[in-house]
Amino acid sequence: MKRVCTVVQSYYLRDPRVRREAEALADKGYEVDVICLRDKGEPSRETVKGVNIYRVPLARRRATPARYIFEYACFFCATALVLLGRLFTRRYDLIHVNNMPDLLVFATLLPRLFGSRVILDVHDPMPELFMSKYGIGSDSRFIRLLAWQERISLRYCHRVLTVSEVMKDRLERIKGCPPVTSLLNVPDEKLLQRPEKWNRDVNAFVLLYTGTISARYGLGIAIEACAKLREKIRGLRLRLVGDGDDLPALRKAADRLGVSDIVEFHQPVPLGKIPEIISTCDVGISPHVDDVFTKLDFSTKVAEFVYMGLPTIVSRTQTIERYFDEDTVLYCEPGSVDSFAEAVLKLYEQPDLREKLAARCAEFSSRFTWGSEKQVYLDFVAGLIGSPRPSAVNTQLGGGRG
Numbered sequence: 001m002k003r004v005c006t007v008v009q010s011y012y013l014r015d016p017r018v019r020r021e022a023e024a025l026a027d028k029g030y031e032v033d034v035i036c037l038r039d040k041g042e043p044s045r046e047t048v049k050g051v052n053i054y055r056v057p058l059a060r061r062r063a064t065p066a067r068y069i070f071e072y073a074c075f076f077c078a079t080a081l082v083l084l085g086r087l088f089t090r091r092y093d094l095i096h097v098n099n100m101p102d103l104l105v106f107a108t109l110l111p112r113l114f115g116s117r118v119i120l121d122v123h124d125p126m127p128e129l130f131m132s133k134y135g136i137g138s139d140s141r142f143i144r145l146l147a148w149q150e151r152i153s154l155r156y157c158h159r160v161l162t163v164s165e166v167m168k169d170r171l172e173r174i175k176g177c178p179p180v181t182s183l184l185n186v187p188d189e190k191l192l193q194r195p196e197k198w199n200r201d202v203n204a205f206v207l208l209y210t211g212t213i214s215a216r217y218g219l220g221i222a223i224e225a226c227a228k229l230r231e232k233i234r235g236l237r238l239r240l241v242g243d244g245d246d247l248p249a250l251r252k253a254a255d256r257l258g259v260s261d262i263v264e265f266h267q268p269v270p271l272g273k274i275p276e277i278i279s280t281c282d283v284g285i286s287p288h289v290d291d292v293f294t295k296l297d298f299s300t301k302v303a304e305f306v307y308m309g310l311p312t313i314v315s316r317t318q319t320i321e322r323y324f325d326e327d328t329v330l331y332c333e334p335g336s337v338d339s340f341a342e343a344v345l346k347l348y349e350q351p352d353l354r355e356k357l358a359a360r361c362a363e364f365s366s367r368f369t370w371g372s373e374k375q376v377y378l379d380f381v382a383g384l385i386g387s388p389r390p391s392a393v394n395t396q397l398g399g400g401r402g
Contacts, residue, residue, distance in 0.1 A: 002388045003031045003090065004381070005083070007107070008098040009075045010060070012036040012053055016271050016300060017123065017163075018098055019051075020188050024374045025381065026050030029388035033092075035079055054082065065134060065142065072101045080107040092116050093385040100126055102153035117384045121161040121183075122171060125296055126150055132216050132293035154178065159384060161377075164298040166319045181380050184323075185300040187307045188370040191271055194309050195279035204235035205348055208281035208310070210274060211301045213244030213265075216294060218287030218315060218334070220253055225287075225341040227257040233348050241266040241277060274304060282354070283347050284312040290334035295319065302329065307365045311357040313343045323368070327360045 004025050008018045012034050026032045026049060038044060038055035046053050056078040060071065083095070087110055095108045098121045108118045127146040130136055136143055154160060155176040161183050162168050168182040200206070207226075213219060219240060226238050240250070240263070247265065254263040269277065278284070284305030288294045295318040302320065305312040306328060314320055315334035330347060333339040347354050 001029070001031050002093045002385055003033070004094045004096060004385075005092040006032065006034045006096045006098070007079055007104060008034070008036050009072070009100065009104065010037060010098075011039045011042075012055075013042075013048065013270055014039075014268055015098075016188070017121075017185050019271065020370060020374070021096070021121075021183075021377055022051045023049050024377060025388075028378055030381070031388075033090075035082055037075070056082075065130065072103070076101075076104055076107050079104065080109075083108060083111050087111060087114060094119065094381060096121060097157075099123055099153075100129070102126060102150045105153050105156055117158045118156070119159045119161060119384070120153060120157045122167065123163055125167065125170065125293065128291075128293040128296060132289075132291045133214070138292075150174070151176070159380070161380070164296075164319055164322070166298070166322060167296055170296060181376070183377055183380075184368055184373050185298055185303060186368045186370050186373055187300075187304050189307075189365075190370075192275055192304060192307055194307075195275060197279070199279050200282060201235070201280070204237050205233050205283075206237045206239055206281040207283050207285050207344065208239050208241070208278065208305075209285050209301070210241045210277070210304070213240060213242050213247045213250060215246045215249070216289055216291065218289055218340070219246070219250055221287045221289075221335070221337050221340055222285060223250060223253050223257060223259060223263055224337045225344060226259045226262060228337070228341050229344060230259060230262060232345060236262055238263045239266065239277075239281060240264065242268050275308060278305065278308045278310050281310065283344065284310045285340075285344075286312070286314045287332060287340045288315045288317065288334065290315060290317050294334075298323065303368070306361045309358045309361045311347055311354040313340065313347070324364065328357065328364050330357065 006018060006022050008015060012018060022032050022034055033052045033054060035054050037060060038057050042055055044055050058074055092111060094117045095111060096119050097105045105118055105120050112118050127143050130146060131143060151174055154174055157178055159178055160171060160180045162171055162180060163185050165182050168180045171177055171180050222238055230236050254260040286299050286302045298319050302312055302314050312329045313332055314329045316331040317334060330343050332343040
């Protein structure tokens, strides 16, 4: 049986992309292990839906670039030791490394020398992310260092995956980059089902955001908009589900603007709980800013909202416009409190528009599904290491069309 190891410096059960890919391989018949972080209360080892999860006793407490580097180094060393320990007892045919960081691929050095194939799955472009998060210029030494580590990491791998055609175009411009395949972050229809019944409060109008709590995703804009709209929209609520470095600052902003009573902060939840939360809300939001990072970002949360039939307000950026048309989402201008507030008020005052957007969401869902993307991924893996079992190959050869 073919063995695959997925490496990700995050909490596996909360990472939709990594989980979809690992479970797809397990369903196909590959033996799949995951090396990831360990959250509070999680066991060091468990098996979920055929995927063997091995958790490293490290948590994510990022705040500064130095803290990022420290956590990256610790997880790199832990991963390298785990892979070294399995080199002669549980050798992997394929090691699927998810960034960040890109340099994590070099933890596979010895397995690669002994024949393991290595792929890098670029979720986020590191230079642009740090430029956006910390306001660092592109000509700084630190950003040039990030660009260098990205280049050597890409060249080290056998193949590269990424999250959109826009990101694929960016990576392919890097000299020496191996072939790149785009695999969209679209929801798994088995996990995210449209609610048969919406459990909305008729006396409330709830805006929902799920994901990383960060300034670059425009949550400060959403809080300011709530201060402008609370007298115009009866029962207005802003529900933020997730965690991140900017959570304390956003709590302070809600207090300062006098909207702490209508802005709700909730801890992250497992992916399977997202449909239940969505069913209680009226509008999904993603008012991210437009900068070097977000213009490359394909928002998983927007795809989930649209797939579930939730009317969605989203900032107009390069990648988002490529996949979502004007009839599927309601656009606002990035960085503008007034534009976002106008969009919220428009949806509140026009329930027919909300129904129209919800209906058009079905068209997006039919064009972009995990079912089709999953096959792209399975073909990608089979092209590198073959089918999970020799018998599967023989069955396919013998069972072709006449």
